[in-house]
Amino acid sequence: MLEGVKFINEMNLKSKKVFIRVDFNVPVKNGVIQDATRIDEAMETISYAKNEGAKVILASHMGRPKGSVKPELSLKPVAEYITGRYFYTCFAEDCIGESVKKNVSNMEDGEVLLLENLRFHPEEKANDPDFAAKLCEFCDVYINDAFGSSHRAHSSVDGLPRKCSEKAAGFLMKRELEYFDMLVNNPERPFYAVLGGAKVSDKIGVIESLMDKVDKILIGGAMAYTFLNVLGVKTGKSLVENDLFNTVEKIIRKADDKNMKIVLPVDHICSTEFNGKPEYVDKRDIPDNLMGLDIGNKTVELYKKELSDAKIVMWNGPMGVFESKDFCKGTFDIAEYLGSLGAVTVVGGGDSVSAVKKAGVSGSIDHISTGGGASLELLEKGTLAGIEALKT
Numbered sequence: 001m002l003e004g005v006k007f008i009n010e011m012n013l014k015s016k017k018v019f020i021r022v023d024f025n026v027p028v029k030n031g032v033i034q035d036a037t038r039i040d041e042a043m044e045t046i047s048y049a050k051n052e053g054a055k056v057i058l059a060s061h062m063g064r065p066k067g068s069v070k071p072e073l074s075l076k077p078v079a080e081y082i083t084g085r086y087f088y089t090c091f092a093e094d095c096i097g098e099s100v101k102k103n104v105s106n107m108e109d110g111e112v113l114l115l116e117n118l119r120f121h122p123e124e125k126a127n128d129p130d131f132a133a134k135l136c137e138f139c140d141v142y143i144n145d146a147f148g149s150s151h152r153a154h155s156s157v158d159g160l161p162r163k164c165s166e167k168a169a170g171f172l173m174k175r176e177l178e179y180f181d182m183l184v185n186n187p188e189r190p191f192y193a194v195l196g197g198a199k200v201s202d203k204i205g206v207i208e209s210l211m212d213k214v215d216k217i218l219i220g221g222a223m224a225y226t227f228l229n230v231l232g233v234k235t236g237k238s239l240v241e242n243d244l245f246n247t248v249e250k251i252i253r254k255a256d257d258k259n260m261k262i263v264l265p266v267d268h269i270c271s272t273e274f275n276g277k278p279e280y281v282d283k284r285d286i287p288d289n290l291m292g293l294d295i296g297n298k299t300v301e302l303y304k305k306e307l308s309d310a311k312i313v314m315w316n317g318p319m320g321v322f323e324s325k326d327f328c329k330g331t332f333d334i335a336e337y338l339g340s341l342g343a344v345t346v347v348g349g350g351d352s353v354s355a356v357k358k359a360g361v362s363g364s365i366d367h368i369s370t371g372g373g374a375s376l377e378l379l380e381k382g383t384l385a386g387i388e389a390l391k392t
């Protein structure tokens with residue numbers, strides 16, 4: 001996995017423009033960062049480059065702005081956070097263009113500049129070579145410290161490093177890859193996966209090959225309702241992805257063939273709308289006027305029992321809408337249980353990590369990964385687009 005990858009401490013950074021792709025896709029509410037784990041975890045790399053006398057240029061995406069400027073997805077609060085907690089970080093109003101060029105050319109050694117959201121330009125996601133060439137102007141040395149985004153073959157993760165001769169992984173990336181190397185190559189058994197969250201279409205594709213790596217899969221969150229629906233359970237107004245039915249049918253068939261358990265919720269906390277009043281539904285079927293927003297107590301107890309003999313548990317995706325006090329219990333109960341379980345526990349994903357921290361059990365989890373989709377894909381394929389681009 002790590003063969004052929006250089007690390008930042010092997011590079012000469014002095015007086016160079018060091019472009020660091022970070023994953024600062026953190027939850028922000030009314031301009032206030034709700035969980036800064038991803039920023040804090042990248043600080044070792046950023047401080048190292050700064051102390052080595054580099055001109056440090058930081059670049060990230062935030063959310064999914066679909067290629068246009070969305071002020072609520074600006075990275076400005078991140079620059080303010082780093083300035084307030086660590087050291088002064090200048091903010092550029094864009095990530096390419098004349099004014100950014102001027103900003104960069106005025107930088108002194110040891111200064112830090114954060115560029116605006118890369119995804120405000122559709123070319124980032126399209127892995128457009130011209131966009132990569134524009135970013136390349138700010139890049140004598142390229143560093144990838146964006147583990148959580150490294151499964152995306154986008155310009156800043158793939159096209160740009162392929163254009164650079166001097167490139168390496170940062171310290172966050174190194175920590176993540178060393179941990180996952182053990183999970184991919186030599187995991188203890190039984191090894192269980194707990195999946196949930198809302199990025200259903202992104203993650204469902206990974207499940208089929210994940211079934212060859214783990215011994216049991218427990219599903220909660222929005223993902224559960226597409227599975228339940230395919231099994232003929234009534235899912236009411238819950239988030240169901242009709243175009244994934246074929247994929248789910250394939251997964252269920254494969255589970256049958258392998259005699260492998262996919263465990264699904266047996267009760268739910270529902271509501272008529274996202275911010276509505278919570279209603280307990282004491283069975284699998286959900287009435288037509290309700291949507292499932294959290295797993296119920298019976299499901300929590302079932303999942304605890306199913307996890308009790310695990311040697312390794314990997315968790316990605318909250319069990320419900322944990323941001324709301326009415327729909328957070330299932331997620332927090334599972335988090336607490338994992339914290340008390342005598343198994344190796346790995347939690348990945350921006351929201352999942354935030355949930356574990358809110359539940360107050362992050363200290364009892366063995367590895368807090370900054371990537372959800374990335375860690376699943378790494379487990380599936382043994383590599384990521386961003387790792388491969390560093391090897392060229």
Ligand SMILES: Nc1ncnc2c1ncn2[C@@H]1O[C@H](COP(=O)(O)OP(=O)(O)O)[C@@H](O)[C@H]1O
Pocket residue numbers: 196197198199200220221222223239292293294316317318319320321322323348349350351352353372373
């Ligand atoms: N039943 C549900 N219906 C709708 N959204 C849900 C449900 N369960 C969880 N979610 C949402 O999933 C989001 C997190 O999903 P995701 O991004 O896939 O996780 P992660 O960031 O950990 O990888 C949270 O914002 C949460 O509110």
Ligand SMILES: O=C(OP(=O)(O)O)[C@H](O)COP(=O)(O)O
Pocket residue numbers: 023025063064148149152199348349350351370371372373374
């Ligand atoms: O939050 C992220 O992924 P995750 O929710 O799977 O951990 C990464 O920043 C990637 O974001 P994306 O899934 O919009 O490409």
